[in-house]
Structure formats: structure tokens, C-alpha cells
Amino acid sequence: MSFGAELLHLVTVLFAAVFTENILLARFLGMCSFLSVSRQIKTAVGLGLAVVFVMTFTVALDWVAFRYILLPFNLYYLRFLVFIVIIAAFVQFVEMVVERYSPVLYQNLGIFLPLITVNCAILGASLFMVIRDYSFAEGIAFGLGSGLGWMLAIVAMAGIREKLANAKIPEGLQGPGITLIIAGFMALAFIGFTGVLSSERKQTEPKPVTQEIRQVDQDTTRIVVEEPVE
């Protein structure tokens, strides 16, 4: 692919991750913090920014760990463990750096960082990166896009909930009830983006990593590999 086409492809991956395959509204990952920290736009933006930052970097780090540690040693099945450890360590590290060099940023984002270690969307993004066989650049675009998509969803939800604070809601639906219903409507709305963009490579492009995994799969029956998404 030419440089221009490659760049266009990366932009497509990014936008697809934000809209058509929104990790929260299409895949329903990261619901717990989405439901609990979406009361105010201000905090939602804080948490959203922290997710964007952490997701972009952990996808990149996990890509490196997967490509250069797990694949060479045939340890594909350890990905969950390795990815989550890397995410946890990265978050700890970022917390330390931010606390040292930017107290104001730490006060705004720092409280959200520990929440993020256990946000399943972060791990989910890394796992999708493996399943979809992304290159390093695609991985970063996907991580950034997924983070932005998650932020978009939580900020939108916070905006709706701020308005809802003054609405008359039947008693039994107050709190989580109405929030889940709204999340459902938002997900329905996002279905409208389906098919607009696709993050998949063209069929003619080779799929380097999956080839290797298939090879691994034939060699050792112990390793179970998901079918690559077509």
C-alpha cells in the first residue's frame, strides 16, 4: 500500500472504532464505570480522557508484548494474564509520573486512574487488537479510536443524565434503571453507523499474524484460538 492509502486506512480504523464499532455501545465493554461515573459531564470528561490516554498506550505496549514475547514462545494463551499485568503496571507508572510533574492534572485525572486498571474496555481493546490482527500503527489508531469512542459515549450519557436530573422519572426506574434504558437507546442509535466504515483490511492484504497463529494451532492442540473476524 502506498503511504497515502495506508494513512487513509489508519484513519478508517480510528473512525470505525469511534462510531461503527464503539467499544461501549456496540461491544458493551466498560459498562461499570460508564454507569457509575456518568452523572456529571465534568467527571465524565476526566475519566474519558484518562481512558483515551491509557487505552492508546496499553494497546501499543500489549502489541509489542504479544508480537515479541508471546508469539515467539507460543504462549498465545497467556495473553489475558500478560495484558492485564502490563495495563496495571502502566497505570501505576503513569500515576506516579503525573503526581510528580503535574499536581493539577493529578487532581483532575489521578483519581480516575485506579478505576481504569479494572475497566474491561481497556483489556478488551488489546484483545480485539490481537483477534483482528492489527499492525502496530493500526493498533494505535484502534486504541485511540476506542478510547475516543468510549469517551464520546460516557460524555453523551453524562449530558443526558444532567438533563434527567430535573425530569420526573417513575420511582422504580430511578438511578441505574433509567441509565440502562438510555444506554440501550444510545446503542440502538449507534447501530445506525453499521457498515459505514470497516476497520478490516481488504481481502487481498495478507494477514501475517493470524497465519502464524493458525500454524501454532495446528502444531499444538492445547491452544485454542478464536476465529479471526472476517
Next chain:
Amino acid sequence: MSEVVWSALVSVGVISAVGAFLALLLVIAERFIANYGEVSIDVNSGDKEFTVKGGGSLLETLASAKIFIPSACGGRGTCAYCKVKVSEGAGPFLPTEEPYIDSQAREQGIRLACQVKVRQDIKIEIPAELLAVKEFRCICERIRDLTYDIKELRLKLPGPMKYVPGQYVQFRAPAYKGSPEVYRAYSISSDPADSGAIELVVRLVPGGICTTYIFEHLAEGDEVLINGPHGEFRLTDTQAPMIFIAGGSGIAPIKCMMHHLVNQGIKRKGVFFFGVRSLKDLFMAEEMKSLERAIPDFRFVPAVSELEQGESWDGAQGRITDVVKRYLDNEKDAASYEAYLCGSPGMIDASISVLTGAGISEDRIFYDKFS
């Protein structure tokens, strides 16, 4: 077979290597990034100067140097008691401080000690009394049940504590069963003439870290750590008649003040409304009655708001604010009173509106709110 063992060893080896590498990275980061080195703290332009290890909050750092800034919330930035003036080295003003520090105070350098991190040499200014605040290693001499959820602690002091009636001490609950070490504030209830010990009145807060410690773990003979005295709640030295209002364990500072009135032979007119919910919540009535008799012009009025069926009570009945209102309505010169309140925020706010409604101006109303 050996192949299986081999692959198991490889996976264990790789995962350990990854873990160890990340752990090492974090340890190195901790060593270099989270290490703020030694910093010096200067209190009141040279009154006290010392070097400490940087990195912690100003509140913790000062406590480790035995300077006790009052704090009721335990450093979460919610009580705003720990305001100090930092003239140098506090770092940028933080969003967590915003709700408690107005722009005027901000310009003077007032900060919340629990939010400011010690990262560089710091100069602070604190009231001279705070330097007089000391830590006392006491022995818990007696624990007395006052009601089903209120206890009185008697703590034997290792040396004299000079306190003003109405002040409080901070009680340290050591770390236990997964709860962190916390400090909580309790008013002194005992007779100031009794210089060898102090007494505190503690009400069990369900789920409260410190009160659970006191109720379930503390035993007579145990060593407890307190620091104090703190607080601005105290009697004025005017001759105005006084109205005291307390609910539950809020009786503590007022009992101490009454001892003081007796000891000093002060003849100010006074009336003390003590509100409890039901008869089983009422305590210390006998002691208060005998204090009442020892002060020339003083009335103790216990009031019960809910009587259960079959109980008889010949004292005042109803919510404490209603009882106070009835009393003030019958007073010719209600506005001349000074009011001293101690209790829950709800009771205090309701009492203040009754008192101001009776013509007592807000600068004559003094209170100690539980938080």
C-alpha cells in the same frame, strides 16, 4: 511428556520474567520519580524548623513532626479544618481546595494541609497555640456505658494538659482488621480541676472506624494516643445570660463548661436544654442535676422527643427546638442571651434558626458541629 513439562516451564518462566521486569521498572520509577528527597519545613518564620522526607501531604508530614493541625475528616478534603497559611512552596492551588477557600483567603496563601503535597522546601504560618498542641500517651482508665450506644472514656494523662472548657482532643484509632489508622475529634467532658485525666463521651456511629474501635476493641488498661487541645468553642467572658443546647453526646463540652462555672464561681444565668430521642437515650441526668444545684442561677432541662407506650416522664417533652422555642417565647429579653450549641449538623442548623427567630444575633451563637 518432557515436552509438556518444558512448555509449562517456558510459560511459567515467561510470565515470571514479564512480572519481574514490570515490578523492577516500578521499583526504579518509585525510587527516582516518586522520591522527593529531604525537604525543610519552616514554621512561623523560624519558630520551628525541621527536615522531613518529602512526598506526603503537609498534614501527615506535620503530624509526623508532632505538629497537630486539626482535622476531622482524616485527610479526605471534606471538613476544611486543616486550613494553614503556606507562604512558600505549596505548589499550585488544587480543584479539591476550591470549595473551601474563597478568593480572598486564596490570595493570602490559605491552603488545606491535607491536600498540599510536600515536594519542596515549605514555609508555613500557623497559630502559635497549634505549636502548643501536644501528643499525649494516655492509659484508658475506665470505660463506662452511658446508654446502649454511648460510652464514656476516662483517659489518664501522662502530664498536665492546659485546655479551655469546650475544646476537643483528637483520638487515634490504630489500624485494626483492615481499617486504616484514623484520628477523630472528641470534646473533653470532664472537670478541668481534675488535671490527671480527661473524659470523653463517644457515641457509636454504625460503620464508623474510630467508634467501632472504641466499642469493640478498646479495653480498660490499653494505651491510647491523643493530641490536643484543639478548637475555638469556649465561653465568652461577658455577663450575658447563656442558653446551652446539646443533643446526645454533644453534652460533653457543655458538661465541661458547667464544671468550669462551678469551679470559678461564675454567677451568670444559664439554662441547658439537653435533647434525646427516648428515655433509653437519656444519660448523666443525675450528674447534671447536681451540677445544676452547684451553679447559683442555672437550669438543666432534659427533653425527650419520643415517649414509648407506658413510659412516664415528668420533664420537658418534644423536639429540642420546640422546647427551646417555648422557653424563649416566655423570656422577656430573649435577644440578650448568648447561645452555645453542640450536636449534629441538623440539630445545630434547626436550633440556629429558632434562636435567630427569637432575636439572638448570629454573632452571639457559638457552636461545635459534629462532622
